[in-house]
Amino acid sequence: MERATFSKYSWVDFFFSVIGVCTFLVDWGSDVWVATEFYCRGELFWFWVVVGLMVLSSVVVQMFSWFWFKYDRQLQMFSARTEGGTVFFRDQVKLSCVLHVLQLGFLCRHISAIRQGFRVWWRKEEGSEYAVYLTHDLSMLRLIETFCESAPQLTLMIYVMLHTNKARTVQFVSIAASTTSIAWMVVDYHRSLRSFLPDKAKQGWCSSLIYFLWNLLLIAPRVMALALFASVLSGYIAAHFLMLGLIFVLWAWRQGTDFMDSVGGEWLYRATVGLIWYFSWFNVAEGQTRGRSIIYHSFITTDGGILLVTWWCYRDPVQTESYALTLLINLLVIYLLGLLFKTLYYCCFHPKLWRPPVREPGLPDDLPDAEVSFRDVSIQDGTLSPQLLNKRMACHAAHFYSEQGVIRNTDSTNRAEPSNL
Known part of the structure; x- marks a missing residue:
């Protein structure tokens, strides 16, 4: 039976960490440039919208980072394996709290990951598990930051161009930075999920390319439809977001998410999932989710069609002819094309994983290559050496790779539901 094996830190991980912090700084710098341009031109409304998106994104990311920092401090394995302290300066909680309040926690995580990665990869020091642990957290935080800021800001910049019927250099720079951030997040997140797969089901870079294409090809029309709708009925876009956001948050709650370690943190996560679903599909529950995915895409396709029809009816025929x-x-x-690439990914590149609740003596060992077991090594039995594994990302990997999975039991006539992590 295959198990998820620990992924050693390599130069590729270090490269992704460096590129990740560069992407973050470029995106942040472009945001400041855009806000400054709006302010200098006297367009205070757009200035405050951009600043509001920056503040909202930063606060949400810092809150997740702080919740995780407090949780990680309680893990004995985490403290034992990180001899130099936890993520922020030898476990100094007050200093870490100040950094998060000053909105520097996310940046410090980037610096910490690069520092630890350099020690492990270049100097060949111990701490590979800790370095991988940090990169997995950064991958999830980048995902949150992207959909809290980059996707809304991309929509905003396209809307401003349509509304004013002109484009300036700063707007093109902002669009390019936001698109790059989204693209990098997609590749980085998928790569992080792949590291939790058993060796038997390892995926190559081609799978990440297809994953990247179907996400980008589905997000782009969604962003464009929202911008077009806002260009003719700008007063209704906030109501549209609040209405759909509430529906998505309730749907996330109904799916029984269990990602954070506190009630407040879990509702923060559900609200964030609602924001992500406003732009793109994101699996949050374990098990076969083909039905949920079909419901989501049907809903989003219908909503997108309504937005585009509304724009067509209210547009200026002369300017848009x-x-x-x-x-x-x-x-x-x-x-x-996005739906086609998504279908291609799940048909040809997505391994079908199954996790029997109990290992029965009669369970066959010679399973097809496409059907392998997935287990979180952080909950292996005591006979195995414990691993410093990122439970949060392992949970998401289990959700993602059980999406189209085959669940088996010793009785071939029955289907067994997968156990929770």
């Missing part, structure tokens, strides 16, 4: 029909056709083609 040169590109309206072509834009609609291209958005439809891109969206269909």
